[in-house]
Amino acid sequence: MPRSGTATSREGQNPRASARGASQLLEAAERPTVTLKVIPFTSEDFVEATQPVFYAGGVVPQLDTVQVDSAVGGVFLGMGTQLKKYGTLLDLAERVALSAEHSRRFIHDITREL
Template sequence: MPELTGDELDLRVRHRMVSQRITVPYELVIHEAALRIRAADRDASRGQLAKLPECSEAGNVTLRVIPFDLDGFARAASTMTYVGGAVPKLDTVVRDVPHGSAFIDSEAQLGAFRTRFRKVEAVSLDPERSRDLIDRLSKEL
């Protein structure tokens, strides 16, 4: 079996969480730019966009989108996966870096990333408006 990249593994874990109805809270904030990037033909891209709102119908999944025209998005332009739980000292942030993935778990850095995520979440569209935007983008393809 070929070795998986961090992104491929992350996507498989996310898919498994949703498909197996694991009830761990999962919050996803995605920028409109990422939704507009096509990695395949129009039909495949429409299918990918349709899958996002479908996954967000699970009670433990919250999907929010940051549209291009939204203010208040400074300092949050790179990918971040924040994995947190009941014991904040065990939280970890995964960042994509040129040489692979960086895992961050120091309390000071976690606090900064936690604050950054909450700010990004606060300026993003609510889940219903996010689904509407994704539907509109799918129709534009």
């Protein structure tokens, strides 16, 4: 099952652009194939700062792949320790994230503040 994670911040951004981005996230979360979960920046259980990550895994673990994006381009990783590192990171992120419903409410509340 594909999993991905991205960190965003609203500090220093144009409020209209932030609200538009939040609305797009909420719209995407309505799709049956999308689960949106938020880790508030105030969470003390997850302090890992990371770049966007896409983990594609399935029934054949040897075919699992991680795509990591950075300022200089994307990198595909497919070896054991690298996969384990990013799999563990995404597992931790899922454990501390708000539920999908609480995440939608959290984003909606932030949008109203903008």
